[in-house]
Amino acid sequence: MADRGDEFTLWDLRVEVVAGDREMVCNHKEGDYFELSGENLSMPPGQTFPIYPLAALLPLLPAKQRDTDPNDWMTTDTVIACPDPNCGGRFRIVRTGRSTFRHGEVTRVALGKPGESS
Numbered sequence: 797m798a799d800r801g802d803e804f805t806l807w808d809l810r811v812e813v814v815a816g817d818r819e820m821v822c823n824h825k826e827g828d829y830f831e832l833s834g835e836n837l838s839m840p841p842g843q844t845f846p847i848y849p850l851a852a853l854l855p856l857l858p859a860k861q862r863d864t865d866p867n868d869w870m871t872t873d874t875v876i877a878c879p880d881p882n883c884g885g886r887f888r889i890v891r892t893g894r895s896t897f898r899h900g901e902v903t904r905v906a907l908g909k910p911g912e913s914s
Contacts, residue, residue, distance in 0.1 A: 802899035802907050806861040807891040808833045811853060814875065818884030822846050832857055833895050834902070852879040853887060860889050 812829040813820075820826075823846045830839045839845060853876060864871045878885035899907050 803896055804899065805894045805896050806834060807863075808893045808895055809857060809860055810890045810892050811857075812888050812890070814886045814888050816877070816884035816886045820878070820885040821883045822849060822878055822880050822885055824849065824878075824885055831892070832861070834897055848880065849878050849885065849887060852876070853889075856889065860891070 809832040810829055811832070813824045813826055815826045823844065828843055828845065830837055830845055832838075856870075856876065859870050866872075874889050876887045876889065878887070
């Protein structure tokens with residue numbers, strides 16, 4: 797295997813609002829979205845996104861950015877329900893591409909041998 801130095805790749809994600817089986821009551825509408833590349837979240841100019849569904853989605857996003865086993869639910873389940881039990885909104889998480897990062901550019905912790913801890 798070729799030496800990759802300190803490079804690693806993560807999936808870029810797009811999280812899009814999709815309609816569920818009930819009316820949406822939160823401040824999101826079908827087609828709204830945000831994108832995630834590395835640690836950077838971006839939205840189209842002028843678009844907002846409510847904090848409550850964002851808070852529910854945030855813990856899932858780092859796992860969705862990484863390669864997962866094909867049989868893992870994190871790989872297969874792409875639609876997440878709004879955390880408001882009265883809202884019919886859903887959020888589809890789609891892997892859109894890959895970005896390459898360097899360990900030394902995202903942390904100050906030295907890269908050691910596998911299994912070593914600092």
